[in-house]
Every structure is written in C-alpha cells, then in structure tokens.
Amino acid sequence: MRSVAQKPVPPAELPRNRALVLFGAVGLLFVVLLGRSLYLQWVANDFLQGQGAARFSREIEVPAHRGRIVDRHGEALAISTPVKSLWVFRDKVEASPEQLRKLARVLETTPQQLASRLHGDGEFSFVARQLAPETAEHALGLGINGLYEQNEYRRYYPGGEVTAQVIGFTGDRDAGQEGIELAQQGWLGGAAGSRRVIINRRGEIVEDVAAIRAPQAGRDLALSIDSRLQYLAFRELQAAIERNKAKAGGLVVIDARSGEILALANSPTYNPNRRDKIAREKMRNRALTDTFEPGSTMKPFTIAAALEAGKVHPDSVIHTEAGELTIGKNTIHDAHRAGPLTVEQVIQKSSNVGAAKIALSLPPVTLWKMFSEAGFGTAPATGFPGEVAGRLRAPSTWKPIEQATMSYGHGLSVNLVQLARAYTIFADDGELKPVGLLKNEGAVAGRPVVSATTARAVRHMLELATLPGGTAPQAQVAGYRVAGKTGTARKIEGREYTHKYVASFVGMAPASNPRLIVAVMIDEPTGGDYYGGSVAGPVFSSVMGAALRMLGVPTDAPVDNVVLPPPGALVHEET
Amino acid sequence: MTRVNIVLLCILVGCALSLVTSRHQARRLTVELEREQSRARQFDVEYGQLSLEQSTWSMPARIEKVARESLRMQLPASTRVEIVEAAGEKAK
Numbered sequence: 120m121r122s123v124a125q126k127p128v129p130p131a132e133l134p135r136n137r138a139l140v141l142f143g144a145v146g147l148l149f150v151v152l153l154g155r156s157l158y159l160q161w162v163a164n165d166f167l168q169g170q171g172a173a174r175f176s177r178e179i180e181v182p183a184h185r186g187r188i189v190d191r192h193g194e195a196l197a198i199s200t201p202v203k204s205l206w207v208f209r210d211k212v213e214a215s216p217e218q219l220r221k222l223a224r225v226l227e228t229t230p231q232q233l234a235s236r237l238h239g240d241g242e243f244s245f246v247a248r249q250l251a252p253e254t255a256e257h258a259l260g261l262g263i264n265g266l267y268e269q270n271e272y273r274r275y276y277p278g279g280e281v282t283a284q285v286i287g288f289t290g291d292r293d294a295g296q297e298g299i300e301l302a303q304q305g306w307l308g309g310a311a312g313s314r315r316v317i318i319n320r321r322g323e324i325v326e327d328v329a330a331i332r333a334p335q336a337g338r339d340l341a342l343s344i345d346s347r348l349q350y351l352a353f354r355e356l357q358a359a360i361e362r363n364k365a366k367a368g369g370l371v372v373i374d375a376r377s378g379e380i381l382a383l384a385n386s387p388t389y390n391p392n393r394r395d396k397i398a399r400e401k402m403r404n405r406a407l408t409d410t411f412e413p414g415s416t417m418k419p420f421t422i423a424a425a426l427e428a429g430k431v432h433p434d435s436v437i438h439t440e441a442g443e444l445t446i447g448k449n450t451i452h453d454a455h456r457a458g459p460l461t462v463e464q465v466i467q468k469s470s471n472v473g474a475a476k477i478a479l480s481l482p483p484v485t486l487w488k489m490f491s492e493a494g495f496g497t498a499p500a501t502g503f504p505g506e507v508a509g510r511l512r513a514p515s516t517w518k519p520i521e522q523a524t525m526s527y528g529h530g531l532s533v534n535l536v537q538l539a540r541a542y543t544i545f546a547d548d549g550e551l552k553p554v555g556l557l558k559n560e561g562a563v564a565g566r567p568v569v570s571a572t573t574a575r576a577v578r579h580m581l582e583l584a585t586l587p588g589g590t591a592p593q594a595q596v597a598g599y600r601v602a603g604k605t606g607t608a609r610k611i612e613g614r615e616y617t618h619k620y621v622a623s624f625v626g627m628a629p630a631s632n633p634r635l636i637v638a639v640m641i642d643e644p645t646g647g648d649y650y651g652g653s654v655a656g657p658v659f660s661s662v663m664g665a666a667l668r669m670l671g672v673p674t675d676a677p678v679d680n681v682v683l684p685p686p687g688a689l690v691h692e693e694t
Numbered sequence: 695m696t697r698v699n700i701v702l703l704c705i706l707v708g709c710a711l712s713l714v715t716s717r718h719q720a721r722r723l724t725v726e727l728e729r730e731q732s733r734a735r736q737f738d739v740e741y742g743q744l745s746l747e748q749s750t751w752s753m754p755a756r757i758e759k760v761a762r763e764s765l766r767m768q769l770p771a772s773t774r775v776e777i778v779e780a781a782g783e784k785a786k
Contacts, residue, residue: 277749
C-alpha cells in the first residue's frame with residue numbers, strides 16, 4: 120500500500136499536445152470511415168448494387184403457352200405441351216465414349232448419328248429436338264459437360280389428318296403457319312413474360328421485386344367444327360375418292376340455321392404431327408382456296424331469279440327443243456331428250472336447254488344480281504387465310520351464249536364453301552346465312568335474298584331431283600326427306616373443255632325443315648362413273664344420314680322411303 | 695421528458711422487431727406461394743398432356759375401329775331402326 124501511496128498523483132489535466140494528437144488520430148479515423156461510407160454509398164453504389172443483384176436477384180421467365188383449339192363440344196384439336204431440346208457448343212462439349220454410348224441409348228439413336236451431330240461444321244448444334252421432359256432430364260443426368268437444355272413448346276394435333284387442313288399447323292417458334300393456327304395467331308399466341316425476383320441461398324424465390332414484362336397467355340379457341348361429324352365426313356370422302364379413283368375432293372357440312380361449318384374435309388390430306396415432308400399440294404384447304412366451275416348446282420339460282428322476277432311459275436312449261444339449243448355459233452345440249460318440261464322438271468332432270476331458255480328470258484343484270492346476292496364472286500368471309508372469291512364477271516360483259524352457259528354453271532367459278540352457303544337461301548326461307556369456322560353463341564341474322572315462297576318452291580324442286588325420275592336418287596336418306604342438286608361439270612384446261620369431270624352434289628335435309636346442308640365435290644373421278652348423282656350422291660346420302668342421326672334430328676319420312684329406280688332408268692345430266 | 699423518450703424508444707424497438715418478423719414472414723410466404731404456383735404450372739402442363747391423351751384415345755377413328763374389330767359391333771340397317779318419339783320431343 121505504501122508504494123501506491125508513494126506514486127505521484129497524475130496531473131489533473133493531460134498534456135495538451137498528447138490530447139490533441141490522440142483526438143486528431145481518432146478524428147482522422149472517423150473521417151476515413153465517413154469517406155469510405157460516402158464512397159460506398161455514392162461512388163461505388165452502382166457497382167455494389169450490381170454485385171448484390173447478381174448474387175440474389177434473378178430475372179426469370181414467366182412462360183405462356185399457346186391457347187388450345189377445341190371443337191364445338193370442347194374436344195381438343197390442338198394442344199401445346201412443353202418439351203425440351205438439347206444443344207451443345209461443339210468445341211466446348213466434353214464427353215467420354217461411355218457417356219456418349221449412354222446418351223445415344225437415352226435418345227434412342229445410334230452412337231454414329233450422335234457423333235455426326237456433335238462433330239459437324241459450325242459452333243452450335245442441336246443434339247436432340249423436342250424431347251419429352253423426362254427424357255431430357257435423363258440425358259442431362261448423365262453429367263456431360265457442355266450439354267444444355269432449352270425449353271420449347273410442341274403442338275400436338277390429336278385429330279391428325281382428319282382435321283389437318285382446317286386447323287393448319289405451327290412453325291418452329293410456335294407461331295401459326297397455316298389454317299386457323301395462322302388466321303387466329305393473335306388470339307391463340309402467347310408471349311412469355313419475365314419478372315425480377317430475389318432468391319435466397321437455397322435458390323428459393325423470397326421476394327417478387329418487379330414484373331418486367333407481363334406474360335400474355337394464349338387464349339383457347341372454340342371452333343364450329345364437330346369432331347364426330349368431321350370424322351364422318353372425312354371417312355366417307357376418303358372412301359368415295361378411292362372408290363372413284365379420283366384426284367381430290369372436298370366435303371362441307373353447314374348448320375342451315377346458324378351458318379356454322381360443322382365439318383370441312385379435304386382429300387388428299389397429311390398428318391400435321393409429322394410434318395417434315397409434306398407436299399404443299401396436300402396442305403391446301405381445297406374447299407376454301409380452290410375454285411371450280413360448279414355446273415348444274417347453279418341451276419336452282421337461275422330458276423330462283425326467274426321465279427322472283429315473275430317470269431315463270433313452278434309449273435310453266437318450257438320447250439326444250441329436243442335437247443338442243445343453238446345460240447349464235449354455239450349449240451348447247453341435254454344428256455337426254457325430254458320434250459317439253461315444266462320448270463320443276465328442268466331442275467329434276469337437270470336440263471341445260473331448259474335452264475338456258477329461262478335465263479335468256481331475263482336481263483343479264485337480274486341473273487347477275489341473284490348470283491351475286493347468293494354470295495358468288497365474293498369470298499365467303501370465314502376468316503380462313505387464302506380463301507378465294509371465285510369468278511363472276513360483270514353483267515355488262517356477258518354475251519348471250521355466256522348468259523346461257525352461266526345459267527347451268529359454266530363460265531363462272533366458285534369454291535365449295537361458297538356453294539354450300541348459297542344453298543342456305545333455299546334451306547331457310549330465302550335468307551343467306553354468314554358462314555364461319557368459329558363457334559357462334561346465339562342466333563345469327565341472315566340477309567334476305569329471295570322470298571320465302573320462292574325458296575320453298577325451289578326446295579320442292581330440289582326434293583324432286585332426289586326422287587326417282589330425278590338425277591340423284593342415290594342421294595336419298597332413309598327416314599328423312601332430302602332436297603339437293605347434282606353437278607357434273609367438265610373441267611376447263613387452258614381454254615378448252617376436257618373430258619375430265621368434277622362431280623358434285625349440294626343438298627339439305629330434312630326437307631320439311633332443313634337442319635344441315637352438305638356439299639360434296641369429287642375432282643376427276645376416273646372409276647368409270649363421273650355423274651354427280653352416282654359419284655357424289657352416295658357420299659351425300661351416307662354423310663347426311665349419319666349426321667342427322669348423330670344430332671338426333673327427328674325423322675320426317677318413314678324409314679323405308681328410299682326408292683331407287685332400276686339401274687338402266689337413271690337420269691343423267693350433261694353438266 | 696425522459697419517460698416519454700423511454701416509451702418511444704421501446705415502441706421503436708418493438709416496431710423494428712415486428713418489421714423484421716413480418717419481413718421474414720413475407721419471404722416465407724413468398725417461397726410458399728412460388729412453390730404452389732410452380733405446382734399449378736405443373737398441373738397445367740399435366741392437364742394439357744392428359745387432355746391430349748384423352749383426345750387421342752377418344753378420336754372417332756379409334757372408337758370405330760375398336761367397336762368394329764374387337765367388340766364386333768355394327769351399324770344397324772335403317773330398316774331395323776325404330777324411331778321412338780319422346781313425349782317432349784315435339785316441343786323441342
């Protein structure tokens with residue numbers, strides 16, 4: 120204790136210099152600290168924020184897939200599902216022979232083929248495209264350095280060749296390339312979005328910072344197509360094409376009340392699920408993009424024009440001049456000589472001379488107006504890409520012979536959907552219905568073209584054509600009254616009419632109150648027969664009969680109503 | 695004055711702590727939300743695949759083949775069909 124007591128007591132105040140030095144040193148340290156923090160906060164801020172973001176913030180893609188296409192009952196016709204493609208940079212990939220062998224086995228290919236993909240020209244190469252996600256995961260699980268995956272979508276078409284031309288298909292980038300896929304790209308197409316998020320060390324997203332691009336999901340699209348009717352139409356058309364050794368064909372089924380296209384089949388066709396090698400030829404939706412001279416299926420419109428103008432009555436008698444009529448230098452013929460015919464019989468027996476004489480009694484503009492209002496010469500506006508308008512020349516340029524031939528469907532051209540649509544006039548008391556490939560909600564307003572009386576009168580004539588004594592008894596359907604018209608047109612090549620034919624039939628049923636319109640066109644039948652009644656008529660009959668039964672339409676005739684005339688007594692037509 | 699300050703300090707500390715907890719909670723919920731969303735996406739994909747499968751199996755072509763070949767069914771001739779009218783059929 121003494122020693123402590125002996126210690127000199129420190130002065131009450133430190134030496135001033137020491138205090139200043141110490142204070143200065145500490146103060147300087149604070150200044151350095153402050154400077155550093157200012158530097159970090161202001162000068163190096165961007166760099167540091169960037170580094171931080173690089174560690175915790177990620178921009179991730181929000182996928183959006185293409186909308187589905189479904190039929191009127193919601194049955195899927197086109198669906199996108201995610202698939203994966205594997206790719207490499209050829210000079211960066213490192214794989215042992217063992218790994219390559221395993222990879223080849225996973226990808227179900229040979230090591231040789233795999234090697235050719237890994238050692239070709241160019242830096243980038245796909246190893247496998249559009250694999251099932253499980254397969255791709257398996258392949259990546261082999262641990263090959265430099266093998267990467269890429270997410271894609273692949274479009275599948277369960278209907279395959281049955282719906283091929285209507286739906287079309289998509290290209291590489293999931294963008295529509297043909298058909299409805301192309302026409303409705305804006306509606307169906309989805310655009311992937313992206314957003315910025317913060318992840319934790321386990322890679323989980325812990326915070327949603329901002330949406331950079333909102334994803335736009337593709338919307339589903341309901342078509343007016345009924346897949347059962349579509350299949351039926353396709354099957355019967357295909358069978359008819361084979362039976363008649365024809366080049367091509369088309370078949371359209373329209374709902375007579377709403378104008379919706381319930382089935383639209385084409386032949387030849389292709390499988391949209393395997394589209395590496397498809398001929399352009401087969402992709403065409405002939406029923407909408409190709410025109411043909413309709414032949415006698417035009418006659419009802421000529422008659423309707425004359426009835427509307429008050430020139431004839433259904434039972435007025437037309438002298439058919441023994442089946443020949445000379446106009447200027449040209450002579451038109453009938454396939455059979457029938458003598459005087461009533462207007463009804465002109466349709467029933469499909470007399471060219473009769474139709475021509477009726478047409479020549481009208482001014483060209485009246486006939487033109489009828490054809491034009493029935494929708495000929497204007498595209499049917501179904502919204503399908505590449506649909507054509509057909510050809511209907513201005514009436515001021517018509518010569519008498521042309522007016523005569525147009526009355527029975529030569530010298531103008533139509534597509535099959537147009538033709539089927541035009542017949543809605545006779546099915547629904549004179550109203551032309553707009554046709555479309557999309558499902559309609561509710562009733563559709565038509566445009567009146569002829570009076571209900573005229574429409575009913577023509578419908579009655581069309582019914583006669585399918586009864587014995589008409590040109591198409593083969594078109595009859597058990598249990599239902601049908602009304603329709605045959606067409607047998609010679610094809611024009613260059614400027615000459617050839618001996619190639621287009622056989623067609625357009626009709627409706629039940630005739631008492633039509634629900635469906637079916638139009639069939641068979642291009643170049645070479646099986647011996649080429650008449651619309653015997654080539655296209657049976658197709659109409661089987662499609663119409665099955666379709667009406669499928670839709671549960673009440674019958675309007677006894678089931679034993681089908682009366683076929685003896686084979687020799689069939690009435691044939693020239694056009 | 696001092697007492698008020700102490701109370702305010704306590705409130706401040708309490709707020710700060712609750713901010714930390716709620717932030718933590720928010721992150722946990724986000725993780726959960728993300729997990730559920732990715733499950734939803736997965737289900738969506740699976741739904742697409744299944745409806746594709748369903749569509750493929752139920753294609754009329756296949757049904758007809760099965761009916762005709764393995765079940766030995768056939769369409770009745772029209773003469774063997776009898777049409778029965780339901781009571782409400784006329785009104786329809």
